[in-house]
Amino acid sequence: MSAYHSPLWAQFYDNWVDRIFDPTVTSEDVGVYLDQLSQVNAMNDCRPGQPFVIVEVGSGSGRLVRQLFKHLGKRSTISEFSKSKEPEYILIGTEPSAPMLEKARVLWHGFEAGWHEEYHHPESVDVIWGQASAGNFGDYIKKVLSDRPNSDYGDRPEQEGSGLTKADLIIFAAGGVSHVARGEEIRQFLSEVSEYLRPTRGRAIISVLNEFFSPGDHFDSNPALASRFIGSAEQQRIKLSPETAQRIADPSTDGKFFVKHPTLEQWDAEFKVRTDKFRVTLENTDGADVDSAELEWQLKVVNLSEWKELIKQAGLRILEVIPGDIQSWLVINKL
Numbered sequence: 001m002s003a004y005h006s007p008l009w010a011q012f013y014d015n016w017v018d019r020i021f022d023p024t025v026t027s028e029d030v031g032v033y034l035d036q037l038s039q040v041n042a043m044n045d046c047r048p049g050q051p052f053v054i055v056e057v058g059s060g061s062g063r064l065v066r067q068l069f070k071h072l073g074k075r076s077t078i079s080e081f082s083k084s085k086e087p088e089y090i091l092i093g094t095e096p097s098a099p100m101l102e103k104a105r106v107l108w109h110g111f112e113a114g115w116h117e118e119y120h121h122p123e124s125v126d127v128i129w130g131q132a133s134a135g136n137f138g139d140y141i142k143k144v145l146s147d148r149p150n151s152d153y154g155d156r157p158e159q160e161g162s163g164l165t166k167a168d169l170i171i172f173a174a175g176g177v178s179h180v181a182r183g184e185e186i187r188q189f190l191s192e193v194s195e196y197l198r199p200t201r202g203r204a205i206i207s208v209l210n211e212f213f214s215p216g217d218h219f220d221s222n223p224a225l226a227s228r229f230i231g232s233a234e235q236q237r238i239k240l241s242p243e244t245a246q247r248i249a250d251p252s253t254d255g256k257f258f259v260k261h262p263t264l265e266q267w268d269a270e271f272k273v274r275t276d277k278f279r280v281t282l283e284n285t286d287g288a289d290v291d292s293a294e295l296e297w298q299l300k301v302v303n304l305s306e307w308k309e310l311i312k313q314a315g316l317r318i319l320e321v322i323p324g325d326i327q328s329w330l331v332i333n334k335l
């Protein structure tokens, strides 16, 4: 079972992930999604009163959702987004792990409580968390949207996708898509994206960690970019301790430390999947373990040529690939 289903990992996650996606460097994360949201908004084919529907797949502890609304809550960002009236937002975070979801609910509650003091609260924000995986998140969206009291927003049946049955943005952030290691689930994910993405203006933004692109795959034409993509994921190898232990103070406990011990990486060359195995411990102030778990997760290489074909088969297309330092984003829309 994936590390994300461990309550100990869920407790540790936010402290760990902030070291990878530094919340102060918006260009490497939340800035990309805000930029896409702004482009979608500029298309201006929104019906009056119709909210923006943003879906996050693999939303984890809700880190990105809080980041998004921190920025949307700043007055300058709001005026950038809408000239006359603040848009309404429905954000649906879907996540397969129960402990991560629980953490998302708790952290969101705290975030919302402090919102009025720190940030301007956008006029209407409805954040809903639900348990679902990449391969079946659509069922959850359908249920949430159809359960809303006024879910038709003046829809006319002949205008497919014009109402509140589709998402304006579908986000899979922080390289999470590599955890979808089964080919069948990748196909199901793309088919769900195709079904639930709003035609024309809707966009899916999928982050892929640069080391999980196939080497030389799509950056051949740009040697400067190609050099960033190590592509080490292609090599079959078993490597012990590629990193030293990470010891991170846990601010939610008094003086305790989380330790992520060195990872054992195992490569499956046939399926292009890396399995990372590692131990996580929670140490008290004397350095004694008070909790520990043996964890693992799988990460699959994204072969862009294969993905292009799958994306096309699902009735989608890649609009652009946005390169970043540690991850790049596939921006996808409906054909």
Ligand SMILES: C[S@@+](CC[C@H](N)C(=O)[O-])C[C@H]1O[C@@H](n2cnc3c(N)ncnc32)[C@H](O)[C@@H]1O
Pocket: 002, 004, 005, 017, 057, 058, 059, 060, 061, 062, 063, 064, 095, 096, 097, 100, 132, 133, 134, 135, 173, 174, 175, 176, 179, 180, 181, 185
């Ligand atoms: C790197 S974390 C990203 C979490 C969050 N989106 C963020 O930006 O902090 C990857 C997330 O993907 C989730 N995940 C793993 N396998 C998944 C799957 N098959 N479908 C959807 N999400 C999955 C994990 O449980 C985890 O919460």
